[in-house]
Every structure is written in C-alpha cells, then in structure tokens.
Amino acid sequence: MPLLDGLNEKLLNFTMDVVCLETAIADAATGSAEARWLERRGVALSLTRDALNAMLAAGDDPAVAILFATDGALTPYLHGLFLYCDAVTGAMVRFATGISRGEVAWAPLRERVSQATHWYFDGLPREVRSEAMCAGVPTSALDTLDDLFFAACFLAEGFDERAS
DSSP states (O other): OOHHHHHHHHHHHHHHHHHHHHHHHHOOOOOHHHOOOOOOHHHHHHHHHHHHHHEEEEEEEHHHHHOOOOSSSHHHHHHHHEEEEHHHHHHHHHHHHHTTOOOOOOHHHHHHHHHHTOOOOOSSSHHHHHHHHHHOOHHHHHHHHHHHHHHHHHHHTTTTTTTO
C-alpha cells in the first residue's frame, strides 16, 4: 500500500531525528532542571515514536488497513502528528544544544512548539476511533490506536509543564 510506505518513510525519518535528539540530550546532561525537563520530553517523543511504529505495523493487517484510506480521518491525523513531531524534535535539539553551551532559551522553544501545534489535530482521535469501530477493526488495533492517542496527547501536554 503506497500510503503506508510513505508513512513508514516518515517514521524512519522521525526515528533518526529522535536518535539525534537523544545524542543532543546526552550532551546537555548537566543535571539542571532544564536538562531534566528535556529528558522527560525526550521520553515522551520516544513513546510517541513507538506508538506510531505499532500503529503502522498494525496496518499490515487487512482488517486494519482500511483505516489508512486517504479519505479516512487517520491519514490526516498521522500526517499532522508527523509534522508536529518533526517540528518539536527540531526545536528540542536546538534547545539541548543551547543547554550544552550554557544558553537556556525557553522563548524560542516555546514559540516553535506553539507553531507546531497547528499541525497536531488533537480533535481527530474521536473521529478516527469511531471510524475504526464502524469498520470492525480488531480490538487489538483499537488498543494500538488508543496507545497512539495517549502518547501524542502526553507529548503535546508535556510542553506546558514547567522545568523543575
């Protein structure tokens, strides 16, 4: 399925970005409140990556593949989530690089994350889940969807958290 191939390519790029972020976080490991905050956000990104991976793997099942139709709600949700993750990962790498140089720049990070929220369609999970239930996808795929929605929400809401 060409759509799944394209999404898997996005996942591969995102995975590489997360590896770069993990390296930047390790370089910024100063023990400061900002570095600890960054580590927690890195974990949230990794959880989101893992949930995306599980969802795309579930798409190999013909009973689940129907959700990846171009006219369904899952496709724009995933595309938006990938764009969001790409933007916040880049912002976090820049923030980590600043921390390792002793420059803590919250304002640019918050601005980039705020801009990235335009891509994260947090209103779509209910529609995606409804389509999945109507299509009769297996319960395990519904659980995988719920894990993805939770991970994405956990990631997005964590940017409101203050460093401590």
